[in-house]
Amino acid sequence: MYVDWEYYKIFYYVAKYQNFTRAARVLGNNQPNITHTMNKLEDQLHCVLFIRSNRGVTLTPEGETLYARIASAAVQIQDAEAELSASATLEHGAISISATETALNICLSERLQAFHAQYPGIRLRLSNHSTPQAIQAVKNGEVDFAVVTTPAEPGGELKMVELMPFNEILVGGQTFAPLAGRTLSLRELTAYxxxxxxxxxxxxxFYRQFFLENRAELKPDIEAATTDQMLTLVRSELGLAFVPEPMARGNLARGRIVQLDLREHIPPRSVCLVYDHHRPLNTAAREFRLRLLNTAQK
Structure with missing residues (x-):
């Protein structure tokens, strides 16, 4: 049996308020139309749903059974409508992003801060990945998009857009300060x-290729998991490191580390947005991605 959902909706309000006129007012309709619709519903269901009186209506046992079912569905529909409305207005929602440490520190965190200040109801879920891991997370549909650093090879149908360029510099602890007055070559770095x-x-x-192009051999003495760890090790006088200039500024300004000049020019790198343009996003993720893209165009 097919019954128009609109009939059930009208039934819900008539049963809720036990009055045809009040239900009509809430629905923006008129009482004769409401009465006519309820008569049609009773005909289609082959049962009496209401007992009419001058004071309004009361439900028959059949009406009570139907109302128990309809009320539950109506509340769920109203909740869904409210949730979708809140999502559309960015009152609620969620964004899932995979980001490299450098991308988060020098680009993404500032943009997330501004977005969260404007839309505090949006939940943010960040995954700290390497560039290959972040790209794979996008391919697997585990995140809405990724913000990574070059070199990056998204491949397939993923799109990659540059958000901002950045430079890297060679730094050392205070014990390497005497080197600050010199210009070092990549080959000379093997002595440190x-x-x-x-x-x-x-x-x-990136650096393996950079050294190779300049006929130098790359032989790290210490491996770190993150750039923050590298800076800590540099401050501890354990060696020299190539780090993003924006991440080194604070330590340089406080005199904790020194910048060393390099004869060879370090190619610039970039922070990039990687996403699957075929994958639909919720309102919040779509809005934040748009903001990132708009920033990239400036």
Whole structure:
């Protein structure tokens, strides 16, 4: 049996208020139409749902049974409508992002802060991944999008958009301050302990290629898991390291570390947004991705 859902909706309000006129007012309708619709519903269901009186209506046992079912459905529909409305207005929602440490520190965190200040009801879920892991998370549909650092190879149908370029610099602890007045070559670095990220990182791939192009051999003495760890090791006088200039500024300004000049020019790197343009996003994720893209265009 097919019964128009609108009939059940009207029945719900008539049963809730036990009055045709009041239900009509809530629904923005008129009492004759409401009465006519309820008569049609009773005909289609082959039972009497209401007992009419001058004071309003009361439900028959059949009406009580139907109302118990309809009321539950109506409340769930109203909750869903409210949830969708809140999501559409960015009152509620969630964004899932995979980000590399450098991308988070020098680009993403500031943009997330501004977005969260405007839309505090949006939940943020961040995953700390290497660039290859972050790209794989996008491919697997585990996150809405990723913010990574180059070199990056998204492949397939993923899109990659540059958000901002950044430069890396060579730094050392205070014991290396005498070197600050010199210009070092990559080959000369073999005489000093070198701190780098692990061999699986894209940063390591980047510097391996950089050294190779300049006929120098890359032999790190210490491997760290994160750039923050590298800076800590540099401050502890354990060696030299290539780090993103924005992440080194604080330590440089406080005199904790020194910047060393390098003869060879370190190619610039970039923070990039990686996403699957075929994958639909919720309102919050779509809005934040749009903001990132708009920033990239400036």
């Amino acid at each position: 302990p070198l701190i780098m990220l692990g061999s699986e990182s894209m940063s390591r791939t």
